[in-house]
Amino acid sequence: MAEGRGLASYILTRLILAVPTVLILLTIVFLIMRVAPGDPAQAMLGAKAPPSQLELLREHMGLNKPLYMQYIDYIFGVVQGDLGKSFQFNTPMWELIKPRLMATLELVLYGFTLAVGLGVLLGKESAKREGSWGDFLGDLYGIAIYAFPIFWVGIMAQLIFGIELGWLPTSGRFGAMAPPQTITGLYTIDSLLQGQIDKFIVAIKHLILPATVLGVYISGIFTRITRTNMLQTLKEDYIEAAEARGIKEKLVVNRYALKNALLPLITIMGLQFALTLAGAVLTEVTFNWPGMADFIVSMAIERDYPAVQATVTVFAILVASVSVLIDIVIGVLDPRIRF
Amino acid sequence: MNTEQETGEKPNISIKNLDITYNYENDSEEVKAARDINLDIKNGEIVSLVGESGSGKSTIGSSILNLLPKDTLTRGKIQLDGKNLLELPENDIREIRGKDISKIFQDPMGRLNPLMTVEQHFIELLNEHTDFGKEKAIEKSIDALNDVGIPPNRFEDYPHEFSGGMRQRIMIALALVLNPRILIADEATTSLDVVVQSQILNLLRDVTEKYNTSILNITHNLGVVAEISDRVVVLYGGKVVEKGSAEEIFHKPKHPYTKGLINSVIGLDTEELEWVEGTPPDLVNPPSGCPFHPRCPQVMEKCKKQFPEQTGFNDSHKTWCHLYES
Numbered sequence: 001m002a003e004g005r006g007l008a009s010y011i012l013t014r015l016i017l018a019v020p021t022v023l024i025l026l027t028i029v030f031l032i033m034r035v036a037p038g039d040p041a042q043a044m045l046g047a048k049a050p051p052s053q054l055e056l057l058r059e060h061m062g063l064n065k066p067l068y069m070q071y072i073d074y075i076f077g078v079v080q081g082d083l084g085k086s087f088q089f090n091t092p093m094w095e096l097i098k099p100r101l102m103a104t105l106e107l108v109l110y111g112f113t114l115a116v117g118l119g120v121l122l123g124k125e126s127a128k129r130e131g132s133w134g135d136f137l138g139d140l141y142g143i144a145i146y147a148f149p150i151f152w153v154g155i156m157a158q159l160i161f162g163i164e165l166g167w168l169p170t171s172g173r174f175g176a177m178a179p180p181q182t183i184t185g186l187y188t189i190d191s192l193l194q195g196q197i198d199k200f201i202v203a204i205k206h207l208i209l210p211a212t213v214l215g216v217y218i219s220g221i222f223t224r225i226t227r228t229n230m231l232q233t234l235k236e237d238y239i240e241a242a243e244a245r246g247i248k249e250k251l252v253v254n255r256y257a258l259k260n261a262l263l264p265l266i267t268i269m270g271l272q273f274a275l276t277l278a279g280a281v282l283t284e285v286t287f288n289w290p291g292m293a294d295f296i297v298s299m300a301i302e303r304d305y306p307a308v309q310a311t312v313t314v315f316a317i318l319v320a321s322v323s324v325l326i327d328i329v330i331g332v333l334d335p336r337i338r339f
Numbered sequence: 340m341n342t343e344q345e346t347g348e349k350p351n352i353s354i355k356n357l358d359i360t361y362n363y364e365n366d367s368e369e370v371k372a373a374r375d376i377n378l379d380i381k382n383g384e385i386v387s388l389v390g391e392s393g394s395g396k397s398t399i400g401s402s403i404l405n406l407l408p409k410d411t412l413t414r415g416k417i418q419l420d421g422k423n424l425l426e427l428p429e430n431d432i433r434e435i436r437g438k439d440i441s442k443i444f445q446d447p448m449g450r451l452n453p454l455m456t457v458e459q460h461f462i463e464l465l466n467e468h469t470d471f472g473k474e475k476a477i478e479k480s481i482d483a484l485n486d487v488g489i490p491p492n493r494f495e496d497y498p499h500e501f502s503g504g505m506r507q508r509i510m511i512a513l514a515l516v517l518n519p520r521i522l523i524a525d526e527a528t529t530s531l532d533v534v535v536q537s538q539i540l541n542l543l544r545d546v547t548e549k550y551n552t553s554i555l556n557i558t559h560n561l562g563v564v565a566e567i568s569d570r571v572v573v574l575y576g577g578k579v580v581e582k583g584s585a586e587e588i589f590h591k592p593k594h595p596y597t598k599g600l601i602n603s604v605i606g607l608d609t610e611e612l613e614w615v616e617g618t619p620p621d622l623v624n625p626p627s628g629c630p631f632h633p634r635c636p637q638v639m640e641k642c643k644k645q646f647p648e649q650t651g652f653n654d655s656h657k658t659w660c661h662l663y664e665s
Contacts, residue, residue, distance in 0.1 A: 237449035244404055244444075245464050245513065246436030255463075256452050335497040336453060 010331045018324045023075070025316040030074050033309045034067065043303035061306070074309075078317075083310035088302060093310035097295070101314060102185030103173055104291035107214065108273075108280050109186070110207055114215030115276070116269065119222020124258055126223065127230035138223060145220035150279055154213045154286035161209060168209050171288035177202060210287040214279055218272065225268055229261035236260070263334055270326035274319045350379035351520055351553050352403070352440075357415035359398050359577075364410050370622045372398040373577045376415070380521065380553045385544070387556040387564040387585075389600070390574035393619045396557045399574075400523045403555070404440060405432045419520075438468045441514035445526035447507035451498035457484070457509055458494050461516065468517055483516035484509070486546050504535035511542065518550050525557045540566050561604050565589055570655065573597050576620040576630030578646070583656035593650075593658040596631045629661070637662060 041057040042049065058064045062073060077084060083093035126138030162170030169175060173187065180190040180199045187203035233239070234257045242252045281293035288294075292311060299307035331337050354376055361370035373395040380386050388396040401407050403417055405424060417424040419439065424432060436442075444450055451460060461480035465471050471479065481491045487508040498506060507527065514522055524543065528536040544567050547554055558564060564571055564585065571588040573581040573596065581594040592598045599615035617634035620626055626633055632642040642661055650663040 237444065237446065238452050240406070241442075241444060241450040241510070242452070244406060244436055244442040245467070246433045246438060247463060247467055248433070251463070251467075255455070259454055260452070334454065335456075336499045 007331060010337070011328050014324055014327045014331070018320060021323070022317060022320045025320055026075060026078060026313065027071075029309065029312050029316055030071055032312075033305060034070075036305075040303060040305040043305075078313060083313060084306040086299075086304055086307045088304055088307075093307060096307070097292075097310060097314055099182075099185060100290060100292050100295045103289060104277070104280055104284065104293070106186045106188065107207065107210055107283065107289060107291060108276055110188075110211035111214030111218065111280065111283070112273070112276055114211060115218035115222055118215065118219040120226050120258075120262070120265070122219070122223040123226025124230060124253070126227045127234060127257075127261075128253060130231060130234075135227075138227065142220045142224035142227070145216060148217070150213065150217045150282050151286045153217060154210070154283060157209050157213050158287070169206050170209065173206050173290050174202060175206065179203075210283050210289055213286075214276070214283045217279060218276055221272060222265065222269075225265050226258075226261060229264055230257050233257040233260040259333075263330060266326055266330055266333070270323045273322045277315060277319070349381075351382050351384075351419075352380050353416075353418045354378040354399070354403075355416040355418065357399065357402065357413065357417065359395070359402055359407070360412040361398075361408065362410055363412035368623060371577055371625055372622060373402075373574075376579060378572060378579075378582075380555060382520070382553060383547065383551040384569050385547065385554040385556060385567050386570045386572060387558060387568040388572050388574060389558060389561065389564055391559060391619050393576075393622065394574040395577040395622075396559075396574050397525055398577075400442070400525045400555060400557045403521075403523060404436050404442060405429075406436075406442075434468065437464060437514075437519070438517045439519055440521045440523065441517070441519045442523040442525065443507070443510045443514050443527045446530045447510050448503055448530075450510055451506060453498055456495050456497055457489075460509075460513060464513060464516065479516055480512075483512040486515070486549070487512045487542055504531055504539065507531060507535075507539055508542070511539070511546070515546055515550065515552065519552060521553045521555060522547065523555045523557065526559070527556075528563055529558070529560065536563070537566070543567065561589075561600065573600070576625055577622060578630060579659065580629075580631065581658040581660075583652075587652075587656040591652075591656070593652070593656075593663060594631075594660050595635050595637050595662070597658075599636075629659075 039054075041054050041061060041063060045053055045057060055064075062070055065073070081094065083097070085091065086093055086096055089096060122138050122141060126135045126142075129135045158170040161168050173179075177199070179187055180194055180196055180203075183190045183193055188200060188207065191197075191199035191203055234253075236256075239252060239256055242256050243249075247256075280291065281296075283289065284291045284293035285297075292315070296308060296311045299311065357373060357376040358371075359373040361372050362368045376395075376399055378386070378399075388399060390396045398407070402413055403424060405427070407413065413425050415425070419435070422431075424435070427435070451457075455463070458477070458480065461483075462473070462476055465476040465479065469476070477494075481494060484491065484494065489505065489508055489512065493501070498509075501509065511527075522543075527543075528539050531539060540563060543554060546552070554567075556563070556568060568585040571583060571585050572579055573588065573594065575596050581588065581592070581597045583591075588597060589601060592601055596615065603615060615634060616636075620630045620633070626643075628644045629635070629642045629646055632638045635642065639661055647659045647661045647664055649657050649659055650665075651657045
């Protein structure tokens with residue numbers, strides 16, 4: 001019972017502590033948008049726009065208000081889920097962002113899961129065989145895979161599996177067919193929820209190449225971190241004690257060495273998640289994936305400042321949420337952390 | 340308890356002509372950690388292995404459970420129920436570990452998995468070695484914890500919630516829950532403070548008496564030896580140099596090394612501490628003859644050439660020293 005309460009208060013503390021984190025992130029986003037060169041109104045209307053028009057647009061955008069008022073408007077907007085309106089489309093930003101965000105999330109979800117699974121497996125097997133050829137190959141994989149440019153790997157994968165072998169589509173998220181009705185916005189989940197196996201297969205086929213390229217790329221880091229941490233935990237006193245109790249090697253490796261090695265790994269996963277988003281941007285461009293990357297680039301070219309600001313805000317909140325989630329997972333796994 | 344006789348009763352475990360060599364694949368770094376060790380332990384008997392660091396005492400303890408590093412060569416026999424433990428396949432020796440022979444260690448702080456509760460440690464162990472249902476497993480575990488003075492309401496706690504002494508009690512309960520025949524205690528009280536040390540020693544004696552468990556007590560601390568041992572085996576440089584009842588070793592030590600060890604214990608009336616001059620031998624290139632000769636105050640010419648034969652004073656008290664050879 002005491003344990004349950006400890007965990008609940010730990011989670012509550014983490015959530016409360018996340019508020020200033022997000023606030024700081026939002027402030028940085030706000031400031032960066034203000035110090036970015038150029039006048040958004042001018043940029044939108046062009047160099048020859050009459051001053052009266054400029055003034056009108058500035059007023060419309062709230063740019064004529066004092067900076068602190070703009071800041072307060074922005075923060076309160078975000079708190080209420082209002083990310084502003086796009087100038088070009090005159091629709092609420094969230095409606096524009098959501099489908100793209102879900103596309104990115106679907107890619108990242110599969111890629112990240114693959115990266116963790118592959119990385120932990122290879123790292124574990126490497127560590128068990130310290131100093132052997134298998135260990136050397138695992139270590140080499142960890143370093144080499146990260147050294148390849150991800151877009152090059154993507155293009156090679158398209159060339160081999162898409163064009164030469166013709167097994168998988170090389171671009172887009174769903175092809176010409178109508179995508180499944182939106183429930184979560186993740187096509188694989190939505191199609192399954194509605195029992196549309198054919199649509200699920202189409203969605204998976206489109207996912208395989210980009211998610212694998214992204215996942216394999218990031219798995220290199222996880223391989224190395226898992227290996228290093230497991231080499232350490234395998235030398236811990238509790239390993240020898242468990243062996244002396246006659247516990248099976250498999251259990252000693254998984255329950256003692258790996259589980260203890262995963263704690264620092266999970267922390268690093270949180271940090272890696274942000275990098276995965278960056279990796280996803282490159283993958284999206286390579287595979288023509290209709291996610292956030294394409295969106296933020298075209299909005300930046302169009303100088304649609306509210307759109308850029310909203311996109312960066314969403315990314316910031318996403319990364320902050322993942323870091324809270326990681327803290328909670330660690331709290332659940334590690335009894336020493338709860339207080 | 341019977342301390343005088345080494346013959347007669349059938350031994351629980353019997354070590355015969357045991358040689359242990361580390362790094363044996365690399366000739367220049369071969370460590371001759373133990374040579375020609377012979378030792379019988381009877382039911383319910385507490386035998387102490389005494390010596391300095393590097394004397395081979397922990398190595399012998401680890402060899403019984405086959406827990407030595409991979410690059411280690413063992414020769415000789417360690418017999419339990421007519422089986423030579425050194426030759427058992429990994430699966431068979433694993434079944435013996437924790438069930439027939441268990442082990443507790445120095446420094447209990449890091450010996451439990453920090454992510455598992457005490458209960459989970461017990462259930463895992465009992466699942467591994469028995470087919471008890473969950474209920475019976477819990478009952479057994481709580482009994483074992485009760486024996487070592489850990490109240491049942493701490494059963495679901497995590498290791499970090501216990502002190503060092505309590506963790507060692509838990510380790511002892513884990514070691515004894517399956518009622519093993521032999522408990523190897525490798526410096527089991529060394530890292531604990533003196534009061535806790537003596538509590539743990541009393542506990543070990545009581546619990547093993549209750550279940551008729553033998554203890555192989557490995558230590559450099561002669562106070563611990565005097566407190567619980569029936570018999571004492573003194574090791575030097577990987578060889579047995581003297582063995583006898585605790586009484587004989589402490590009151591009538593024969594080997595110059597044993598004498599030195601006993602004189603170097605601090606007593607209340609100690610004015611000037613004596614110690615054994617010199618440093619422990621290099622086991623990669625051990626001294627010729629008797630390994631103690633470079634430090635021995637009574638060294639003779641033949642000590643440098645030849646390891647002495649056994650000299651027996653009675654059935655239990657024996658030494659390997661040229662001084663006593665007739």
